[in-house]
Amino acid sequence: xxxxxxxxxxxxxxxxxxxxxxxxxxxxxxxxxxxxxxxxxxxxxxxxxxxxxxxxxxxxxxxxxxxxxxxxxxxxxxxxxxxxxxxxxxxxxxxxxxxxxxxxxxxxxxxxxxxxxxxxxxxxxxxx
Ligand SMILES: [Cu+2]
Numbered sequence: 001x002x003x004x005x006x007x008x009x010x011x012x013x014x015x016x017x018x019x020x021x022x023x024x025x026x027x028x029x030x031x032x033x034x035x036x037x038x039x040x041x042x043x044x045x046x047x048x049x050x051x052x053x054x055x056x057x058x059x060x061x062x063x064x065x066x067x068x069x070x071x072x073x074x075x076x077x078x079x080x081x082x083x084x085x086x087x088x089x090x091x092x093x094x095x096x097x098x099x100x101x102x103x104x105x106x107x108x109x110x111x112x113x114x115x116x117x118x119x120x121x122x123x124x125x126x127x128x
Contacts, residue, residue: 025114026052026053026114028058028110030048030120031048032046041097043098043124046091046093047108049061057088057091058113059089060113061092061110061113062110062111062112063109064108064109065080065094065096065107068104068107078097078098078099098124101126104124105119105120105121106119106122107119
């Protein structure tokens with residue numbers, strides 16, 4: 001069953017985090033959704049960070065968003081975007097500019113109270 005598309009594209013395909021392997025460190029879980037904007041290939045992304053064990057919101061984290069296309073090595077050079085804190089605790093907002101539609105890997109680098117890297121596969125499509 002394929003869910004109907006809405007304007008807020010639900011792009012989350014893979015959940016999970018790939019941590020640095022530090023046993024004592026807090027690991028982050030991220031929910032990421034990106035919505036197409038009026039500008040082609042520009043997306044507003046909302047990121048929700050939580051402690052993967054306790055579920056507590058992760059605040060005061062410096063989040064850098066990077067995007068690359070696994071199917072096209074070396075082809076793209078998307079500028080990393082710094083996320084800004086959102087309205088709700090543990091939420092962040094980032095604006096990204098891609099170079100084409102399709103399947104991208106979005107990498108979130110977290111620095112601050114939590115250090116982690118979260119990698120997600122996401123499909124970006126034109127605004128409906
Ligand atoms: Cu490409």
